[in-house]
Amino acid sequence: MFNNKKDKKNEQSTNNQQELQEPTKHYTKSELKQTLDTRTKEEFVNLIKDKVSSPADFIVKNINDEITIIYIENLIEVQSLNDNIISTLQSISEPTPQLIKEKLSLAQVDISNKLDVIIYELIGGAALIHTKENADIVVAKISSYQSRSLSAPENESQVIGTQVGFNENLTTNISLIRRFIKSPNLCNENFEVGEDTVTSISLLYLKGTASEEQVNTIRQRIESLDVSGLIDSAILAELIDDSTKTVFPQMLLTERPDRFCDGLLSGKIGIMMNGSSMGIVTPIAFIEFFHSKEDQNLRWQIGTMLRLLRFSAIIASVFLTPIYVAALTYHYEIISHTLIVPLSESRAIVPFPPILEALFLELIIELLREAGSRLPTKVGQTVGIVGGIVIGTAAVDAGITSNILIIFVALSALASFTTPNYVMANIIRFLRFPIIILAGIWGFLGIMIAVCFLLIHLLRLSSLGAPYLSPLYPLRLKDLPNSLIRLPLSNISRQAVNTRKGDDESTNQENNEKVSE
Template sequence: MFREPKKNATNSNEQQNKEEPEKLPIPASKREFLDVLKEKVHSPADLVIKNISATVTIVYLDFLIDGKILNEQILPILEKEQSAPPKTIKEKLPIAEIDLSAELNKSVLEMLIGAVLIHSEGHSELVIAKISSYQSRGLSAPENESQVIGSQVGFNENLATNISLIRRYITNPNLCNEKFTLGKDTMTSLSVLYIDGIASEQHVNTIRQRIEDLDISDLLDSAVLSELIDDNSFSMFPQLLLTERPDRFCDGLLSGKVGIVVNGSSMAILCPYTFIEFFQSREDQNLRWQIATFIRLLRFMAMIISIFFTPIYVAALTFHYEVIPQPLLVPLSESRAIVPFPPIIEALVLELIIELLREAGARLPTKVGQTIGIVGGIVLGTAAVEAGITSNILIIIIALCALASFTTPNYLMGNVIRILRFPIIILAGFWGFFGVMLAFCFLIIHLLRQSSLGAPYMAPIYPPRWKDWPDSFIRMPLPFISRQSVNSRAQSNNQETNENLAKEEKVIR
């Protein structure tokens, strides 16, 4: 299921000829047609065959079609036109999506996604009436991206419903929707959406090429697709945003990003995305700029605390007692007097306990999970201190780091922050502050090397994008914010715009 490098033209043509299914004709005889069709789909229990007359037969899969349309619009017409040829039946049926097909494989694929096959005795063509009807849950509030002020509607698993939600937000004729199908076994439909004239054509072409180059057997969720088409699958940091909010998705499209909606998934993909944007919330646009700026700075401070606070504690107690203020030395010594483990073991054990509690609370039912998280944390923390396994101060530090990691508005980025603590704690336990600085330098270098759809991952910090700074760490008043970021906007033919971009690129050199 990994993206393979593009093959040369000769090998690609040979492979395509080998994998291209044989074009089987439609048998003119009804009995032969049904025999071949049953053999093709292995006679499933939900295969429905109805003989309308001696010459007309309809075939479909139960639960995949709209029974009301079938009974009210198709069957009455077929009962009147019992001996009509396929072309006449196609003209008579009041169905929006209807087609003629002379290929058996194509007809079977259409039936598998919710079409009715109409066969007439003596004709080697089928009428394909597409009246699919999939069961899906109703619209509800997003569970992972909640907000107080703003829309309370989230995507669901139906592609058509999600597209309609997007078009309700953006009534723009330039909103483009390109449909693709991925997965040899699942035949999953997905749509690539962007606004022509706003989104960069280079980014659209990149997404289009990466999707077309994929050779996978199945695709069940958009999270899998995001990993397959991102720039660096070996990096822990997410390079594409997964969101369940239509308002955030549309806000990204209006700012020049490219979106992907996958059928069967309630999460949509937005790209390109920078590191700073993962710490921004859609609710920031709905708050006053002073409050939004304070909350953003609080998130970045929480990220730093969550990653480095515990490693600094371990390094200070292991190698660098001189950095600890004298008033704190006595409480620290008394707290650790009966602890038999070195600080690195003590910190790692507590971090693992926190992760176990969090994972148990996430997998259990909601009410039970909340109880396990609260009671488990209190009981285990109190018991650990009384048993002399850990100190009171480290309990406070670990709890603060865990709490700070939950302030990140993006779930994937929050997971990365939690995992990063472990290798940094180990380095701090072996090399002290030198290990912490080594981890910090490695982290910065890794982030500077990353890209999202070819765009710099650390913009607008590096390369400097001064026009994007008013909506980065801080959120300035809306009139001062550029609607389209430099990374995602379409390249303009305006000479002044190109000159400004060239000046910004000179900073790199």
């Protein structure tokens, strides 16, 4: 008896394996882009079920002999289905697609006989209503997606200003933008990208303010994307950048709706993507990555001081450790006599040259920072503080490094946190390493070589066709002060320097006249 049961189980498992091994047919776009013909209820249900690979949550409900509803259970709002659709359909005696559309009290109800449209709407959270012997399908959009509630931005926090940031719902983000900008000139163009994800993308700009040429350029780049999936705005920004061979971003990622809208008002173009809490602002200049939205919310005197402090800290973050390495390796003559003795004493028992000592400490700092960011918040802060103190003290006591270099490296790490943009802050962090290596090989000459290569590279970059180093190059004397300091609001041009149209020639003439004077 037990052998018979065992044989039956083996046969059943063999059949299951054969079913699992049967390849699932992959439908191409050309196969999906066909027009439905008149089908019976059973034929239509089998067709749709086959196209969506027969998911477990695929539901078919027969209202009567003439009406059938198809939906995916986990994607729709069941309460809306019962109250607004099923109850209405039960009251219709002679159903037709047009009559059903008129009777349903829903905002989004369409009729289509295109198979690809029907499939994408179904997996997007719509209910399909099929009537007997009819090729036209009623599509009722009753999707129910759980989205995160609005909260304060985590990476771009500030004291003065709005305390709400974008979330992962595109509709919510667009409504936030329209609350800030109530202009009829605000244009919103929709795109769908990704063969598998079918990600919704919104292109936003102010008509008459944004450059039509730049709008056409970004529109063409989005339409030309041929990817299987698109999950985050950072990936989209990299795909449509002017150059993907550089570490420097040419588009600004922000989670603040006020900064996003400020870019639109100044003539820039914004991009929002469903499923991402980051908006894209373009074109952007290199120096704008170091501007904070809070600079504009403070008095111009305080904003100027904070901006100058930030620029000084960023320069110190990049060059402080390389200068230390170059000075101790090749240029002792620039060190004050009062500092020679403590420097010599601190390095008396260190067996490594300054370049290896500096690289070792920089790597330790980056390891602590990376470990702290991957751990839970409270644990990460503890690991960063305790780990830094313990490792730093142990390294000095063991004679691996000098205490003065620890001060330099700690100041560099602290100064790098003043960069308001997370993407640019990461670039600043790792920009020190090649400069330290060049400083250890050639001293100050190596630092100058690194600076020249960096400037040449930045000069060759552009953001949506606009110069990346604007207004430094090409030089725009009118716009240069507000890029370096925070001018009074009455002296600030509303139009961004890299979106202004038709003033290149006039700017060059003004520059030549001032230089000749």
